[in-house]
Amino acid sequence: MPEIRPLLERMMERVELRPFTLEGFHDRRDRKRRDQRIAAGVVGIAVFVAAIWIVTSVGSLDRGETSVGPAGDVTGPGTALGTTAEEVATDFFNAYAVFHNADRAVSMLANDADLSGVGADGTREFRLLIRTMEAAGFKVTLDSCVETISGTYASIVRCTYDFHAFRSDEIGRGPYSGNYAEFTIRDGEIIDVLAPRNLEFLREMAEPFADWVSANYPDDVEVMYTPHFSDFRLSPESIRLWERRCREYAKAVKQGTA
Amino acid sequence: MPPGQELPSFEAFFEDEKDRLLRVLSVITGSRGEAEDLAQEAFTRMFERWDDVGHMDDLAGYLHRTAMNLFRRQYRRARVALKRAALSTPERDVFETVEERDAATRALARLTPRQRAALVLTEALGYSGEETGRMLGIKASTVWALTHQARTALKGTLGATDA
Numbered sequence: 001m002p003e004i005r006p007l008l009e010r011m012m013e014r015v016e017l018r019p020f021t022l023e024g025f026h027d028r029r030d031r032k033r034r035d036q037r038i039a040a041g042v043v044g045i046a047v048f049v050a051a052i053w054i055v056t057s058v059g060s061l062d063r064g065e066t067s068v069g070p071a072g073d074v075t076g077p078g079t080a081l082g083t084t085a086e087e088v089a090t091d092f093f094n095a096y097a098v099f100h101n102a103d104r105a106v107s108m109l110a111n112d113a114d115l116s117g118v119g120a121d122g123t124r125e126f127r128l129l130i131r132t133m134e135a136a137g138f139k140v141t142l143d144s145c146v147e148t149i150s151g152t153y154a155s156i157v158r159c160t161y162d163f164h165a166f167r168s169d170e171i172g173r174g175p176y177s178g179n180y181a182e183f184t185i186r187d188g189e190i191i192d193v194l195a196p197r198n199l200e201f202l203r204e205m206a207e208p209f210a211d212w213v214s215a216n217y218p219d220d221v222e223v224m225y226t227p228h229f230s231d232f233r234l235s236p237e238s239i240r241l242w243e244r245r246c247r248e249y250a251k252a253v254k255q256g257t258a
Numbered sequence: 259m260p261p262g263q264e265l266p267s268f269e270a271f272f273e274d275e276k277d278r279l280l281r282v283l284s285v286i287t288g289s290r291g292e293a294e295d296l297a298q299e300a301f302t303r304m305f306e307r308w309d310d311v312g313h314m315d316d317l318a319g320y321l322h323r324t325a326m327n328l329f330r331r332q333y334r335r336a337r338v339a340l341k342r343a344a345l346s347t348p349e350r351d352v353f354e355t356v357e358e359r360d361a362a363t364r365a366l367a368r369l370t371p372r373q374r375a376a377l378v379l380t381e382a383l384g385y386s387g388e389e390t391g392r393m394l395g396i397k398a399s400t401v402w403a404l405t406h407q408a409r410t411a412l413k414g415t416l417g418a419t420d421a
Contacts, residue, residue, distance in 0.1 A: 004409065007362050008382040012281035014363070020276050020294060022269055029302050116395060149299070149332075156331060178307075184331055192331060199310065 085185040089145045089157035092183060092190050097161070098142055100134040102127040110189035117182075117194030119231045128234035135243035136232075139164040141175070154186040163198075166205045167250035176201040209249055212258050217245065265312045268305055275318055276301070279325060282383065286329065286375045288367065296332065300325035322383065326393035329375065365412050373411070376404035 088108065095104035106123050109115075113123075120126040145159040160180050168174035176198045184192035210229045214221055224241050226233050232242070252258035276297065283293035303324050304311055314320050366374065372394070379390040380401065387398040394401070 004377065004381045004412070007366070007412075008285065008378055011285050011363050011366055012382065015281050015284040015290070017277060017280050017284075018290060018294070020280060020297065022272050025272065025298065025301060028298055029305070032302075114395070178310075194327070194331075 083188050085147050085150075085155035085157050086145045088185050088188050088190070089159055089183045090142070093142055093145060093159045093161070093181060096130060096193075097133070097138070097140040097163075097181070100130050100138075102130040105130060108190050110186060110191045113190055114192045117192065120234065125234045128236070128239070129232065131239050132232045132234060132242055133165075135239045135246070137165055137167040137169075137246050139169060148182075154184055154191065156182055156184050158182050163201075165201065166209050166246050168201075168205050170250045171253045173204055174201070208258075209246075212249055212252070213245055217241075220245065265309070266317070268308050268312065271304075271312075271317055272301060275321055278318075279321060282322075282378055283325060283329070285366070286378055287332075287371055288374075292332070296325055296328050299328055322379070322385075323393050326375065326379070327395070329371075330393075330395045362412075369408050369411060373404050373408040376401050377408045380405055 092105060092108045095101040095108065106127060109123060109126070115121065115123075115126050118126075118129060120129045140161050140163040143160040143162065145157050147155050148158045149156040158180050159182075160178075162175040162177045163179065164174045164176070168176070179196075179198050181193065181195040183190050183194075210221075210225070213224065220241050221229075222233075223235070224233055224238050224245070225231070232238065249258055279297050279300070280290075280293050283296050284290055287293055287296070300321055304317075304321060311317070311320055369377070375394060376390060379385045379393060380387065385393070387401045390401045391398040396404075
């Protein structure tokens with residue numbers, strides 16, 4: 001049999017490339033962004049119209065009352081009513097990251113949803129992840145959700161957001177901006193979630209916090225983290241420790257002992 | 259990046275890497291259109307974060323990871339489409355240009371995109387099983403299984419022609 005590598009190289013060389021110039025790249029990019037802005041504007045108008053409809057037709061509700069989703073779950077304000085991919089992503093992002101409403105978030109997942117992009121294996125771990133984020137003081141502000149790839153059977157929506165975590169707001173760090181999460185959506189359900197990490201947050205909060213836990217509570221490290229501090233360890237015991245240690249860390253920083 | 263060293267230019271990076279990326283993606287997906295879409299989005303993501311990522315030592319590696327992440331999701335969507343609509347295989351123009359007598363490339367065309375991706379990333383681009391697994395969102399053992407399947411399929415197809 002021929003060597004694999006030369007075979008692949010030969011095949012790649014044979015591909016007849018069409019022009020892919022820098023100018024063309026920027027043109028396509030500008031066009032796409034313009035289309036996305038228009039789409040975002042349309043969604044904004046739709047949400048505005050929906051909001052007006054809610055205020056006028058459900059005027060008897062207490063303004064401070066939290067809205068309730070179709071399944072009866074408390075979702076907080078801003079719950080999408082429609083079925084576009086951007087609305088589904090917005091609704092899911094709010095439930096998962098902003099309001100830490102695990103029931104609502106899980107109810108929006110497809111049966112075969114891939115949650116490995118946020119470090120969870122299955123819905124049980126996803127619920128634990130949401131509780132851990134809440135315990136670790138994640139406070140997330142959604143900026144916008146825009147469809148980046150539109151397909152016949154599924155779409156990818158990118159949501160941008162700012163956040164505080166590990167009580168960074170209490171010690172004068174953050175908020176951490178420039179973040180995005182991506183959701184693949186099929187038939188109004190989430191089938192894939194991806195949320196890359198924020199490098200500034202890692203340097204400024206996550207690493208000093210891990211050092212502090214290691215120095216002061218070495219026995220907790222194994223309970224709170226997966227090996228090499230690569231991720232949250234997802235367990236009820238871990239959640240209790242994340243809440244407690246984040247609170248103590250903020251206090252120590254404010255007292256100048258961490 | 260060492261102090262005083264300027265951020266490399268995105269333009270130069272684009273020119274250096276675009277053809278290679280397009281060729282890699284074309285062979286993996288089998289479609290020039292899909293390869294162009296994926297390359298466009300991968301370069302866009304790097305362009306928009308160039309101040310953060312431009313100083314990385316292995317920019318090509320980052321580009322490949324970004325493109326493979328997009329491919330992974332695209333592929334998942336394609337599978338969903340096939341399951342739902344029982345569609346035939348989407349148009350694959352890359353392999354149509356292959357001469358009929360070239361058994362090797364015809365054999366490559368018969369592999370699944372995932373098998374080709376595992377093969378291209380490990381054999382042509384030299385990534386380890388772990389790195390390839392991370393790019394494709396699968397375990398290293400799955401990468402090994404895919405490359406093994408691909409090699410076996412190629413061997414089966416090409417065995418007669420080599421004899």
